[in-house]
Amino acid sequence: MLEKYPRRAADAALASRAKGDRVLLTLAFNAKVTAGPHQVWRVITHPAAFASWLPIHEGWIGAPPEAFTLQRKLRFHSRLRNVRVAGELRLLELSPGRVRAHVRLGLFAFEARFSLGPEPGFSGTTRIGLVLTLANEIAVVGGTLDRFAVRKLASEVAEQTLAALAAHAEECEREALSA
Numbered sequence: 001m002l003e004k005y006p007r008r009a010a011d012a013a014l015a016s017r018a019k020g021d022r023v024l025l026t027l028a029f030n031a032k033v034t035a036g037p038h039q040v041w042r043v044i045t046h047p048a049a050f051a052s053w054l055p056i057h058e059g060w061i062g063a064p065p066e067a068f069t070l071q072r073k074l075r076f077h078s079r080l081r082n083v084r085v086a087g088e089l090r091l092l093e094l095s096p097g098r099v100r101a102h103v104r105l106g107l108f109a110f111e112a113r114f115s116l117g118p119e120p121g122f123s124g125t126t127r128i129g130l131v132l133t134l135a136n137e138i139a140v141v142g143g144t145l146d147r148f149a150v151r152k153l154a155s156e157v158a159e160q161t162l163a164a165l166a167a168h169a170e171e172c173e174r175e176a177l178s179a
Contacts, residue, residue, distance in 0.1 A: 023135070025132075025133070025134055025150060026133045027154055029130045029131075030162075031162040032125060032166075033128055033169050035126060041096070043172055044116070045099065047074075049168065053165040055160045068094060069091070074089045078106075090102045097117055099113070107139060108153065113133075116129070130162055134150065
């Protein structure tokens, strides 16, 4: 028997819910950074720089890691909309130009995929892509955040992260050039 395919995204979400599946949001962002891909890669993959470019990071729980390791859970203190929460980071992929991680900030959990490469036509400039995949709803005390609130929160986190990452990578690039 052939299954009917929903024609609209809303129908797909309802069909998915009826089966008990989670409905996911996927949000994509990008930024142009005036620093070379090698410098940006070092900033993203070095644990000591993590707190500098992740604005919601407020310190490691336990000893800070010397290096990121796949599948190892790292815990840190975080702040999400002025509420202090425990954060958790688990790297799922770490390959040249690509980082994929599961991130949890209190009840707010998502998969983050970073990609980076040279910006065509601009020497010494990098294009960073960030794709977040997260649940359509998030349970909170006394209810849930709907998809609009989830999208807004995820967008805020992504935009703050990309802006801070770009600023830190550009600062490191300037320091490297002046040394």
